[in-house]
């Protein structure tokens with residue numbers, strides 16, 4: 001399966017408010033990011049940001065450096081267009097997160113509904129190695145995935161469900177769990193999807 005082609009097709013054929021992961025107010029993510037960043041509000045990256053409104057909220061919140069990465073160029077271009085002149089304050093990256101070598105350093109790495117697509121252990125290993133290269137000691141990793149008992153597919157693709165124990169086991173001893181929670185996301189067609197969210201601090 002060509003991942004890039006899949007996601008380009010999604011964003012070329014569906015509007016931002018039609019996709020199942022659409023949320024007009026990414027409150028869960030923003031609250032966790034603000035809590036992790038504290039007063040500093042330094043460098044933050046939204047991995048697999050797509051057309052999420054999170055980047056708008058991060059700019060509103062005064063982060064000094066905001067980056068958005070996505071495998072889909074169409075998603076990135078649409079988000080840039082939505083932001084208008086504010087787009088120039090964001091660093092945009094079009095890349096497959098399992099293939100990127102270096103992204104720079106960030107204080108907070110946020111991922112809502114990307115890591116759960118990594119059904120191949122090699123891809124998860126590459127992702128976590130890149131995460132470690134990008135997150136200095138003390139930095140925070142915030143990840144949202146479908147939870148145990150939640151949906152088994154997202155965008156027609158197989159996913160892996162997580163809970164606090166399985167995510168911690170996946171990340172390994174370099175990441176200290178800070179908090180985790182579950183919440184119900186309501187899709188644009190009214191379906192409920194159970195999400196797991198975990199916050200981790202880079203320890204060594």
Ligand SMILES: C[S@@+](CC[C@H](N)C(=O)[O-])C[C@H]1O[C@@H](n2cnc3c(N)ncnc32)[C@H](O)[C@@H]1O
Pocket residue numbers: 003007021022023047048049050051052053069070071072075095096097098111112113114117154155
């Ligand atoms: C379910 S959507 C979630 C989008 C966004 N995080 C949100 O919450 O609205 C998954 C996103 O991850 C992107 N994506 C999927 N696989 C990726 C990969 N290997 N590398 C980078 N981005 C990826 C997709 O293009 C899509 O925008």
